[in-house]
Amino acid sequence: MKTLIAEDEPVSRRMLETFLRKWGYDVIVTCDGSEAWEIFQKPDAPNLVISDWMMPNMNGPDLCRKIREMEKSGYTYFILLTAMGKKEDVIQGFQAGADDFLVKPFDREELKYRIRIGERIIKLEQQILHLATTDSLTGVLNRRAFIERTEEQIHRCVRENSPLALLLTDIDYFKKINDNYGHQAGDLVLQKFTDQLTRSSRPYDFVGRYGGEEFVVSLPGADMSQSRAVADRMRKSVEEMKIIPQDGSEPIRVTASFGAASLLMDSKENAESLIKRADEAMYKAKREGRNRVCVAGEE
Numbered sequence: 001m002k003t004l005i006a007e008d009e010p011v012s013r014r015m016l017e018t019f020l021r022k023w024g025y026d027v028i029v030t031c032d033g034s035e036a037w038e039i040f041q042k043p044d045a046p047n048l049v050i051s052d053w054m055m056p057n058m059n060g061p062d063l064c065r066k067i068r069e070m071e072k073s074g075y076t077y078f079i080l081l082t083a084m085g086k087k088e089d090v091i092q093g094f095q096a097g098a099d100d101f102l103v104k105p106f107d108r109e110e111l112k113y114r115i116r117i118g119e120r121i122i123k124l125e126q127q128i129l130h131l132a133t134t135d136s137l138t139g140v141l142n143r144r145a146f147i148e149r150t151e152e153q154i155h156r157c158v159r160e161n162s163p164l165a166l167l168l169t170d171i172d173y174f175k176k177i178n179d180n181y182g183h184q185a186g187d188l189v190l191q192k193f194t195d196q197l198t199r200s201s202r203p204y205d206f207v208g209r210y211g212g213e214e215f216v217v218s219l220p221g222a223d224m225s226q227s228r229a230v231a232d233r234m235r236k237s238v239e240e241m242k243i244i245p246q247d248g249s250e251p252i253r254v255t256a257s258f259g260a261a262s263l264l265m266d267s268k269e270n271a272e273s274l275i276k277r278a279d280e281a282m283y284k285a286k287r288e289g290r291n292r293v294c295v296a297g298e299e
């Protein structure tokens with residue numbers, strides 16, 4: 001786990017660094033609050049901070065306040081080091097948003113266990129976040145998380161003037177699978193289907209479950225012809241799948257219909273409007289006989 005040390009005093013700084021590395025943490029070392037704040041502006045900032053109170057340029061409580069004010073995914077656990085152990089100071093530190101304190105000169109074992117508490121809280125938060133954003137059956141993003149991430153991508157693509165495409169796909173005659181083979185087999189089909197979508201997508205694409213047997217794929221950077229190519233690859237790989245039910249009976253074959261839509265740069269586009277156009281294209285694919293890809297805006 002990535003940690004950050006902010007400490008202006010060289011001996012204490014070196015001790016902290018040595019201990020943390022010895023306990024297996026990735027460590028970034030800074031000499032004051034403003035240097036630490038620089039690190040925090042960058043992506044992949046550390047989740048755990050051990051900061052001295054008194055430092056030049058920016059002190060520990062100010063650093064903590066700034067971190068608390070920023071919008072950052074994932075919690076930052078903040079331990080303040082202080083020579084000041086007075087009750088008013090402790091309260092002031094908590095008011096700045098610190099999670100914990102350590103009075104200098106600190107005890108090595110105490111430091112170790114206080115860091116462990118922080119690590120436990122960070123990991124719990126990550127687990128909760130995972131549960132809240134993942135579809136439990138298929139392991140892809142759930143609808144809300146997919147929409148949130150797509151909104152972020154739309155903002156980024158509009159800012160950078162780069163393309164983005166969205167696929168909406170629906171398994172053909174899925175109800176029949178449940179009726180003929182039972183719900184357990186239906187669930188297996190959904191899992192295998194999403195595995196196939198994930199495997200056929202590019203590393204920066206992301207897949208979400210939109211509804212029962214409806215799935216969505218965001219393709220950042222993909223123009224219309226690339227998105228058609230990805231959708232075609234997915235469609236073919238689904239068609240070739242042989243899904244063996246748990247009871248070992250005859251393999252189940254499925255197909256899926258795909259609709260693709262591209263981000264419009266000249267409008268106030270959002271995830272909802274993009275999904276709606278992909279959905280219309282998908283229904284066109286259904287009407288035209290299923291197991292095909294239709295692109296929004298193409299005749």
Ligand SMILES: [Mg+2]
Pocket residue numbers: 007008009052053054055
């Ligand atoms: Mg100091």
